[in-house]
Amino acid sequence: MRDVGLVGLPFSGKSTLFTALTRTGAAGGRDNQAVVPVPDPRLPVLAELERSARIVPAQVRFVDVPGALSARGLAALRETDALCVVLRAFGPDPDPGRELAEITAELVLADLANVESALEGARKRSRGRGQGADREAAALERALAALSAETLLGDAGLDEEDRAHLRALAPLTLKPWIVVANLEEGTELPAGLPDGTVGVYASIEAETAAMPEDEARALLEEFGVARPGLEAVIAACYRALDLITFLTTGEDESRAWEVRRGATAPEAAGVIHTDLQRGFIRAEVVSYDDVVAAGGWDAAKVRGLMRVEGKDYEVQEGDVLHVRFSV
Numbered sequence: 534m535r536d537v538g539l540v541g542l543p544f545s546g547k548s549t550l551f552t553a554l555t556r557t558g559a560a561g562g563r564d565n566q567a568v569v570p571v572p573d574p575r576l577p578v579l580a581e582l583e584r585s586a587r588i589v590p591a592q593v594r595f596v597d598v599p600g601a602l603s604a605r606g607l608a609a610l611r612e613t614d615a616l617c618v619v620l621r622a623f624g625p626d627p628d629p630g631r632e633l634a635e636i637t638a639e640l641v642l643a644d645l646a647n648v649e650s651a652l653e654g655a656r657k658r659s660r661g662r663g664q665g666a667d668r669e670a671a672a673l674e675r676a677l678a679a680l681s682a683e684t685l686l687g688d689a690g691l692d693e694e695d696r697a698h699l700r701a702l703a704p705l706t707l708k709p710w711i712v713v714a715n716l717e718e719g720t721e722l723p724a725g726l727p728d729g730t731v732g733v734y735a736s737i738e739a740e741t742a743a744m745p746e747d748e749a750r751a752l753l754e755e756f757g758v759a760r761p762g763l764e765a766v767i768a769a770c771y772r773a774l775d776l777i778t779f780l781t782t783g784e785d786e787s788r789a790w791e792v793r794r795g796a797t798a799p800e801a802a803g804v805i806h807t808d809l810q811r812g813f814i815r816a817e818v819v820s821y822d823d824v825v826a827a828g829g830w831d832a833a834k835v836r837g838l839m840r841v842e843g844k845d846y847e848v849q850e851g852d853v854l855h856v857r858f859s860v
């Protein structure tokens with residue numbers, strides 16, 4: 534499961550959004566973490582076709598971090614896989630664009646401090662030593678130059694090797710992020726925010742957090758919130774993580790699984806269970822669209838829509854997999 538850290542200025546509504554997110558999920562372990570199911574409209578369709586007893590969505594874990602970023606807060610954010618930047622677009626004199634610039638500057642500064650001290654260490658180590666340490670120092674120098682020019686490391690054109698050298702530092706500006714504007718009731722997304730910014734009404738959604746799903750929806754509709762912004766936030770985070778979803782379906786369950794883009798069939802099988810990766814023989818694959826078009830997995834197989842793929846097969850978004858294995 535991947536972690537998404539909520540980051541923003543104090544009072545931007547991170548904890549409120551977090552509370553709203555826990556509606557769909559359960560607080561996972563610690564009280565600042567919530568495990569949230571990723572909405573996927575394909576699952577109920579598969580479950581109906583295959584008469585699955587239950588639906589198991591993929592999950593994302595959200596981590597709430599207070600806005601006055603302490604060393605501990607920054608450390609918590611470094612451990613996450615992606616950031617969700619929350620901007621205040623409610624209350625007196627909202628200026629989400631300025632907040633985004635401020636947060637960005639804060640994250641750049643945090644990375645800068647980290648890279649600087651790492652560079653010092655790398656330079657010491659590289660003295661009288663081989664190329665490896667030189668390479669590390671060079672990568673850190675490139676990172677330092679970018680950050681000094683207020684460029685996010687993700688936009689700095691670093692190659693794979695540079696990134697590998699930076700990985701141990703878990704730089705914040707190398708992580709994928711999404712931007713969320715927390716809107717005043719009855720207002721729309723203001724202009725001037727980056728493409729893809731998601732608008733939410735966190736406080737209304739948080740108020741409905743403890744209600745049953747249908748009651749919550751009815752109330753949200755009353756407020757003119759047609760589709761819970763939460764679903765959009767969750768979906769956007771999931772996309773930012775650059776994961777793909779593959780599916781499994783049968784009598785027991787229809788289920789969504791996440792795997793990094795580019796993963797092979799055995800790697801995907803390993804997400805289900807390590808035994809399936811170890812004993813991988815082959816994967817039987819039908820695309821979700823073909824399952825639906827045929828009216829079910831077996832019908833798809835009869836129509837010749839099932840492919841048998843080996844261990845080099847790269848799993849595609851929406852593949853429905855049956856893994857054959859022996860241990």
Ligand SMILES: Nc1nc2c(ncn2[C@@H]2O[C@H](COP(=O)(O)OP(=O)(O)OP(=O)(O)O)[C@@H](O)[C@H]2O)c(=O)[nH]1
Nearest residue numbers: 542543544545546547548549599600623734735736
């Ligand atoms: N009107 C309105 N008020 C909101 C909304 N979201 C949050 N608030 C209020 O804003 C205040 C701050 O919200 P929090 O969620 O605690 O903010 P935070 O980002 O977690 O703040 P820190 O943890 O201090 O960084 C609270 O009083 C919320 O009730 C909103 O969408 N609309």
Ligand SMILES: [Mg+2]
Nearest residue numbers: 547548599600
């Ligand atoms: Mg908070």
